[in-house]
Amino acid sequence: MFNQIFPNAFGLDIGDLSVKAVQLKNVSVGHKRPEYKITNTKSRILPSGLIVDGEIQKPEEVRSEIQKMLSSKEKGEQPIRGSWVMAALPETKTFLRHIEIPKTPEEITEKDILDVTKKHIPFDEGSYYFDWQYIRKKDETHTSILVGATQKNISDMYTYLLESLNLGIIGLDIEALAIARSMITASKQYEGEARAILDIGATHSSLIIYDHDIIQFSKSLPFSGELINTIFEQTLHITHQEAEDKKKELGFGYDEKHGQILQLLSQTIDNLVENITEAIDFYQTRFVNPNNITHITMCGGGALIKKLPEIITKKLSIECTPGHVWKNLSSKEQKDDGGEYLKFATAIGLALRAADNPFATNDTI
Numbered sequence: 001m002f003n004q005i006f007p008n009a010f011g012l013d014i015g016d017l018s019v020k021a022v023q024l025k026n027v028s029v030g031h032k033r034p035e036y037k038i039t040n041t042k043s044r045i046l047p048s049g050l051i052v053d054g055e056i057q058k059p060e061e062v063r064s065e066i067q068k069m070l071s072s073k074e075k076g077e078q079p080i081r082g083s084w085v086m087a088a089l090p091e092t093k094t095f096l097r098h099i100e101i102p103k104t105p106e107e108i109t110e111k112d113i114l115d116v117t118k119k120h121i122p123f124d125e126g127s128y129y130f131d132w133q134y135i136r137k138k139d140e141t142h143t144s145i146l147v148g149a150t151q152k153n154i155s156d157m158y159t160y161l162l163e164s165l166n167l168g169i170i171g172l173d174i175e176a177l178a179i180a181r182s183m184i185t186a187s188k189q190y191e192g193e194a195r196a197i198l199d200i201g202a203t204h205s206s207l208i209i210y211d212h213d214i215i216q217f218s219k220s221l222p223f224s225g226e227l228i229n230t231i232f233e234q235t236l237h238i239t240h241q242e243a244e245d246k247k248k249e250l251g252f253g254y255d256e257k258h259g260q261i262l263q264l265l266s267q268t269i270d271n272l273v274e275n276i277t278e279a280i281d282f283y284q285t286r287f288v289n290p291n292n293i294t295h296i297t298m299c300g301g302g303a304l305i306k307k308l309p310e311i312i313t314k315k316l317s318i319e320c321t322p323g324h325v326w327k328n329l330s331s332k333e334q335k336d337d338g339g340e341y342l343k344f345a346t347a348i349g350l351a352l353r354a355a356d357n358p359f360a361t362n363d364t365i
Contacts, residue, residue, distance in 0.1 A: 004355055006170055008082035010040070011178070011350025012066075014158070015090075016051045016203040017226075019044050019066055020344055022351040023080055024329070033187065035330035036355055040080050041344060044069035053203070054090025056157050063164050070165075085167045086354035088346050091175040091199075091206045093154040095121050095128075097217040098135065100288055101143050105134060108143060121149045129155055135214055146214060148174045170354055176208045176218035178349030183297050184210055186328045194291040196280070198312075198320065199345065200302025202226050205272075207279045211291050219279045223272040225302045231268065235261045251306030269308075273315045297323035299345035328352060 010023035023040040046065055050058045070080045097120055101108055113132055121128060130149035155172060162169050183197050194211035205221040225247065232243035252269065254262045276296075284290050296318055298309060303322045312320040325345050329352075341348075 006084035009084035009354035010080055010082045011347045011354055012085050012087045013347040017046050019069055020347040021080055022347040024351045024355040026355045042069050054093045059161055083168055084170055086170045086350040088173050088175045088178050088350055089150050092204055092220050093151050094174045095149040096174050096176050097147055099145055099147050105143050117147050123151055175346055178346045180208055180215050181349035181352050182325050182345045183299055183323045192291055193294040196293050196296045198296050198298045200300040207276055209283050221275045231264050253307045269311055296320040299323050299342045301343040303342045304339045
């Protein structure tokens with residue numbers, strides 16, 4: 001039986017308006033495909049204003065909310081008693097990109113890495129932490145690396161929060177990596193085709209491009225579930241909860257009789273599609289040997305907004321459908337949950353890393 005390096009470790013996704021936790025047990029045997037058993041899943045809504053655009057404004061209140069979630073026994077829940085955690089840093093405060101260096105691995109120095117990353121990382125020099133990993137030697141003269149970076153104040157902020165909860169930190173993952181770990185089929189080789197993951201959250205969305213067996217880059221998008229709620233609230237003059245209910249009931253399924261709101265929703269979708277198109281064009285024109293994106297996999301709570309996948313499919317001429325977040329656990333743990341757990345994609349990806357060897361150098365996801 002495989003013994004986890006960090007017993008009872010769990011993944012923790014801290015968002016602006018909610019926190020989610022997933023705990024898995026590694027039950028792999030021998031050299032078979034890794035298998036994981038679901039031990040616990042939890043979530044809790046956060047009051048607005050505690051975390052804003054990934055920045056923790058009220059750490060003591062956030063700490064209290066996380067403690068309540070982890071210890072909760074409501075509705076027959078079991079508390080999470082693990083003392084080790086794998087957490088994610090907010091997408092809007094991180095950077096991730098595949099970069100090619102015109103040298104062999106043996107020739108590359110730390111200075112080469114620093115010089116290359118400075119040209120790409122969108123943060124002020126000295127204000128960020130960064131890490132990198134060899135992907136492969138592309139040919140006799142080039143090497144591929146995956147570079148990740150985050151702002152120092154954000155990383156320190158989340159580290160302090162987790163330590164104040166008496167949790168041992170296995171690592172702070174970039175959100176895009178955690179999402180891809182749960183949404184990309186681990187056992188499949190995508191020959192001659194690329195995939196995109198569209199994560200639609202409560203306060204932000206992101207597009208992740210996956211090609212040649214690695215994440216190529218990720219991009220934040222100005223679209224969210226709360227943006228749709230605001231349109232409903234202001235146009236129909238209803239409460240926030242009523243807007244949330246309308247979004248779940250009808251989504252983008254309005255007809256010509258609802259002129260003003262249909263127009264606003266159409267503009268919002270057009271802006272989303274335009275941003276996705278720009279990201280895809282950027283990948284197709286700026287990266288080496290890009291494959292065509294043949295499918296967009298959706299996750300996040302917004303992935304279930306009615307008519308949204310169909311509209312994106314039609315406008316982009318690329319099939320866009322909600323994904324399956326449990327597919328990389330095992331055949332026994334496949335859940336037909338109607339997409340209820342799509343909002344747990346990040347937490348599941350973190351839990352997978354926590355339950356496996358989190359320091360594996362050959363795992364670029």
